[in-house]
Amino acid sequence: xxxxxxxxxxxxxxxxxxxxxxxxxxxxxxxxxxxxxxxxxxxxxxxxxxxxxxxxxxxxxxxxxxxxxxxxxxxxxxxxxxxxxxxxxxxxxxxxxxxxxxxxxxxxxxxxxxxxxxxxxxxxxxxxxxxxxxxxxxxxxxxxxxxxxxxxxxxxxxxxxxxxxxxxxxxxxxxxxxxxxxxxxxxxxxxxxxxxxxxxxxxxxxxxxxxxxxxxxxxxxxxxxxxxxxxxxxxxxxxxxxxxxxxxxxxxxxxxxxxxxxxxxxxxxxxxxxxxxxxxxxxxxxxxxxxxxxxxxxxxxxxxxxxxxxxxxxxxxxxxxxxxxxxxxxx
Amino acid sequence: xxxxxxxxxxxxxxxxxxxxxxxxxxxxxxxxxxxxxxxxxxxxxxxxxxxxxxxxxxxxxxxxxxxxxxxxxxxxxxxxxxxxxxxxxxxxxxxxxxxxxxxxxxxxxxxxxxxxxxxxxxxxxxxxxxxxxxxxxxxxxxxxxxxxxxxxxxxxxxxxxxxxxxxxxxxxxxxxxxxxxxxxxxxxxxxxxxxxxxxxxxxxxxxxxxxxxxxxxxxxxxxxxxxxxxxxxxxxxxxxxxxxxxxxxxxxxxxxxxxxxxxxxxxxxxxxxxxxxxxxxxxxxxxxxxxxxxxxxxxxxxxxxxxxxxxxxxxxxxxxxxxxxxxxxxx
DNA sequence: TTGAAAGCGCTACCAA
DNA sequence: TTGGTAGCGCTTTCAA
Numbered sequence: 010x011x012x013x014x015x016x017x018x019x020x021x022x023x024x025x026x027x028x029x030x031x032x033x034x035x036x037x038x039x040x041x042x043x044x045x046x047x048x049x050x051x052x053x054x055x056x057x058x059x060x061x062x063x064x065x066x067x068x069x070x071x072x073x074x075x076x077x078x079x080x081x082x083x084x085x086x087x088x089x090x091x092x093x094x095x096x097x098x099x100x101x102x103x104x105x106x107x108x109x110x111x112x113x114x115x116x117x118x119x120x121x122x123x124x125x126x127x128x129x130x131x132x133x134x135x136x137x138x139x140x141x142x143x144x145x146x147x148x149x150x151x152x153x154x155x156x157x158x159x160x161x162x163x164x165x166x167x168x169x170x171x172x173x174x175x176x177x178x179x180x181x182x183x184x185x186x187x188x189x190x191x192x193x194x195x196x197x198x199x200x201x202x203x204x205x206x207x208x209x210x211x212x213x214x215x216x217x218x219x220x221x222x223x224x225x226x227x228x229x230x231x232x233x234x235x236x237x238x239x240x241x242x243x244x245x246x247x248x249x250x251x252x253x254x255x256x257x258x259x260x261x262x263x264x265x266x267x268x269x270x271x272x273x274x275x276x277x278x279x280x281x282x283x284x285x286x287x288x289x290x291x292x293x294x295x296x297x298x299x300x301x302x303x304x305x306x307x308x309x310x311x312x313x314x315x316x317x318x319x320x321x322x323x324x325x326x327x328x329x330x331x332x333x334x335x336x337x338x339x340x
Numbered sequence: 341x342x343x344x345x346x347x348x349x350x351x352x353x354x355x356x357x358x359x360x361x362x363x364x365x366x367x368x369x370x371x372x373x374x375x376x377x378x379x380x381x382x383x384x385x386x387x388x389x390x391x392x393x394x395x396x397x398x399x400x401x402x403x404x405x406x407x408x409x410x411x412x413x414x415x416x417x418x419x420x421x422x423x424x425x426x427x428x429x430x431x432x433x434x435x436x437x438x439x440x441x442x443x444x445x446x447x448x449x450x451x452x453x454x455x456x457x458x459x460x461x462x463x464x465x466x467x468x469x470x471x472x473x474x475x476x477x478x479x480x481x482x483x484x485x486x487x488x489x490x491x492x493x494x495x496x497x498x499x500x501x502x503x504x505x506x507x508x509x510x511x512x513x514x515x516x517x518x519x520x521x522x523x524x525x526x527x528x529x530x531x532x533x534x535x536x537x538x539x540x541x542x543x544x545x546x547x548x549x550x551x552x553x554x555x556x557x558x559x560x561x562x563x564x565x566x567x568x569x570x571x572x573x574x575x576x577x578x579x580x581x582x583x584x585x586x587x588x589x590x591x592x593x594x595x596x597x598x599x600x601x602x603x604x605x606x607x608x609x610x611x612x613x614x615x616x617x618x619x620x621x622x623x624x625x626x627x628x629x630x631x632x633x634x635x636x637x638x639x640x641x642x643x644x645x646x647x648x649x650x651x652x653x654x655x656x657x658x659x660x661x662x663x664x665x666x667x668x669x670x671x
Numbered sequence: 672t673t674g675a676a677a678g679c680g681c682t683a684c685c686a687a
Numbered sequence: 688t689t690g691g692t693a694g695c696g697c698t699t700t701c702a703a
Contacts, residue, residue, distance in 0.1 A: 013456075013485050015696060026674045031698060041672060056481070062402065062457035063696035065393045066679050082418045090412055094439050098446065103453055106437035108425050115429065122434055126393035126680085150387070154344050261622035268624050291592035293599050346680060357690045362682060372688060394680035397695050457696085674703075680695105687690075 014055040023051060034059075065126065074314060075105045075123045077116060077133040079163075084257070084285040085303045086134065089161065092307025093132060100315055102129070111205075113138035120147040130157030130318055132310050135165055140206050157317040161310040163207065171317065172327040173310045177207070178214040180299050180332035184253065184281050185218035188340065193251040193279055194224065199240055199263060200255035203230040211255050237262035244270060251340070254282035264292055279340040286335065294338035301332050345386040354382060365390075396457065405645060406436045406454045408447060408464040410494075415588070415616040416634045417465065420492065423638025424463060431646055433460070442536075444469035451478040461488030461649055463641050466496055471537050488648040492641040493632075494538065502648065503658040504641045506632050508538070509545040511663035515584065515612050515630060516549035519671065524582040524610055525555065530571055530594060531586035534561040542586050568593035575601055582671070585613035595623055610671040617666065625669035632663050 016034075020027045025044070033040045033048035034057070040048075065071040076093055078086045090106065097104045105128060107119040116136045123131075131151060139145070140163070148168045151158055161173040188196050198215045202208035212228055219226035227247075231239040236259050243249065244266065254260040260282030264274065272278045274294055281297045289296045309328055317324050347365075351358045356375070364371045364379035365388070371379075396402040407424055409417045421437065428435045436459060438450040447467045454462075462482060470476070471494070479499045482489055492504040519527050529546045533539035543559055550557035558578075562570040567590050574580065575597065585591040591613030595605065603609045605625055612628045620627045640659055648655050 017696075027697085028675075028699080029673055031696095032673085035698085039672065044672085058452065058456040060397075060457040060696050061453070062393055062396045063679090064698085066391075066397050066681095066695090067697055067699090069679075071393065081412050081421055082415070084413070087413045087418055091439070103436075103450075104438070105435075107435070108422070108429075119434075121389065122392070125389040126391040261619075265622055265624065288592075291596055293596065348680075358680090359682080359691075360689055362680095363689085366682085370688060375688085391680050394695090395682085397679090397697095398681055398683095400695075672703105675701090677698105677700085679697090682694095684693085685691090687688105 014057050015060070019048070019051060019055070019057065023048065069126075070129050071127060072102050073105055073128045074102050074130045074132065074157075074318075075107060075119070075128040077107045077109060077119050077131060079109050079111045079134060079136050081106070081108060084288075085162070085301060088285070088303040089134075089307035089310075092304040092309075093311040094307075096308050096311035096315065102315065102318070109136040111137040113142050113144065117147045120151055124151055124154050124156060128156070130159070130314050132159045132161065132314055133163075134161055135163040137163075137205050140165070157314055159310050159314045159317070161306055169325045171310075171313045171324055173306055173313065173330065174327065175301050175306065175330050175332045177211050177299075177301070177332050180334065181211050181214035181253065182218040184297075184299060184334055185215050186222070187334070188251045188253075188279060188281070189218070189222045189224065191279075191340075195227075195248045196224070196251040196253065197227040197229055197243065197249055198253045198255065199229045199231075199236065199259040201231055201233045201236040201258040201262075202256045203228070208255055215253055233258045237265050240266045241269065244272075249278060251279040252281075254280060256283050257285075257288075260284045260296060260298075261292075264296075274339050281334075281340050289335065289337060292339070297337045297340040298335045299332050300335045302330050306330050345388050346391070350379070350382060350386070350388060354379065400457075401460050402458060403433050404436055404459045405433050405461045405463065405488075405649075406438060406450070406459040408438045408440060408450050408462060410440050410442045410465060410467050412437070412439060415619075416493070416632060419616070419634035420465075420638035420641075423635040423640075424642040425638075427639050427642035427646065433646065433649070440467040442468040444473050444475065448478045451482055455482055455485050455487060459487070461490070461645050463490045463492065463645055464494075465492055466494040468494075468536050471496070488645055490641050490645040490648070492637055500656045502641075502644045502655055504637055504644065504661065505658065506637065506661050506663045508542050508630075508632070508663050511630050511665065512542050512545035512584065513549040515628075515665055516546050517553070518665070519582045519584075519610060519612070520549070520553045520555065522610075522671075526558075526579045527555070527582040527584065528558040528560055528574065528580055529584045529586065530560045530562075530567065530590040532562055532564045532567040532589045532593075533587045534559070539586055546584055564589045568596050571597045572600065575603075580609060582610040583612075585611060587614050588616075588619075591615045591627060591629075592623075595627075605670050612665075612671050620666065620668060623670070628668045628671040629666045630663055631666045633661050637661050 016027050016030045020030050030048055033045045081087050109116040116139055145165055158170040164172040164174055200208050216226040229239050252263045254263050263280045267274050267278055274280055284296055284298055289298050347358050347361045351361050361379055364376045412418050440447040447470055476496055489501040495503040495505055531539050547557040560570050583594045585594050594611045598605050598609055605611055615627055615629055620629050
């Protein structure tokens, strides 16, 4: 069946006016049941679907929202996206996903591209580069364009919009305190993401807890590939009885180094890490993690955006989702 | 700065006609350099951006393509998406990502929603339910609507469109043969994805290799959570010297069971699995994997779609990306 | 109960 | 070199 039939064509087939067709299909009371029926039947026969673009032009709204995130390979964002999608798909809205790869240019491009009539709102986790450059004009433009905007996880305080964050800082502080309470003294922090703001935030939580306890914080940073060696070199020359690993690579690397150097987890070396809840039980021993509840964060961000879109309430409130410690055998 | 300025407004500010503005902004030779300059300056001042929706209505094309995939939590699709995105973002096109969660309804909804003027083409990995129900009318409709269509990984043979697949069947056959050659006799296949067609395809490759060698194939299936126990129970009552694990959960579970039962990998039990190339080296011993080159598959699918979009060549050809064995220490 | 016409923002054809 | 106008597909007054 050749598709792509328009109101106009339908009208000429039936020999009625376009507006009659339009009204009938929208079940207007202005149209008699008889003609309504004829029209609906013909439309069904031809598999008529209203052209979304034309509707968008007319109404100024497209019922589409954009999710702009750095990556989808990172399990945090993958799961957050899942949460977002599960909310949006229950509504009349659909989702555009854009990946920035932490690039400011890409982020700006996406906003430019989508702001002009393509989407009604944005859910964004701000790219690293944008945070570094402190160039936020694309966000301001979007707000001026009367787009709804929700930031999650990576947020910019100075932009007036709804924000969904996690209290990472606190969670990691508490985790550190827990380690201290169980008599660990040489607690180091291992990170393959200290180029990222998130990494720095988490680091602060650790440093504060250590300082409060009168202990010296030690932060080991590296890139993804070098993280295992960085830790290994450190252990060879320094005492260590606990590691807090800031990301998946650092977490797995800690286990690898423990094996290589014949250190028992948690006896010789406790480990607390960031790994998806699905993965954690597969490690031996099972890894104690800091759970950021990515799915919930995504759902929350989406719910808030939808509310804003519907009420047009120019809301600018913040929600904090508590990160929690998932205690397992490694600490 | 209030945005959302239109040609019409620009025209009234400058006291010229809309078409003059349009032409000037498109750098038409019909317009004098002087007025062109005035207009471009004003446009820049007001941060004018053409309305994408209006352009779409006019041209019948939107320069947007949809990627319709089951999930993004699965590292295969996450990486494939990365490949797709890296190609698309080099072009004038942008990407809409839709997640079907293996649901036929969601897949059909997405196609319905996007076919009417929203996107120019589709890249799709067919959902499991669609394969089971064998209801492919949404693909046919899309083709009738003259949308470009590329399927990857999960493809439907009977639909005339470009396809990018992998020769999983062969790769796993060869892996099995390798195991046999190194004198493994009791090789079992472990799968948490045998509800999926992909799983069944892979299983066939294993079965064929075993049968060819005169060995009895043994297929252990389970869901994600039960997979470790399924293997454990089997080992307690049966001889086993190699495991081929069809998915990430089965792969990790094999390691867990080996630890629990004090089996050495690969001495007592060889393991070949499906795990992202990033993860494999973290396992002890490092896991031999079947690498599907997800990134390459994504890039290829996107490249083919773009070509089709540009040439309007109604291409219907297939590309096979070889899966390869990444030999590591576990086998 | 039905239809004609305007208009969403833009491009392109044809006149001036 | 510039401007008027039609039209993309649709909704929505206002008239008939």
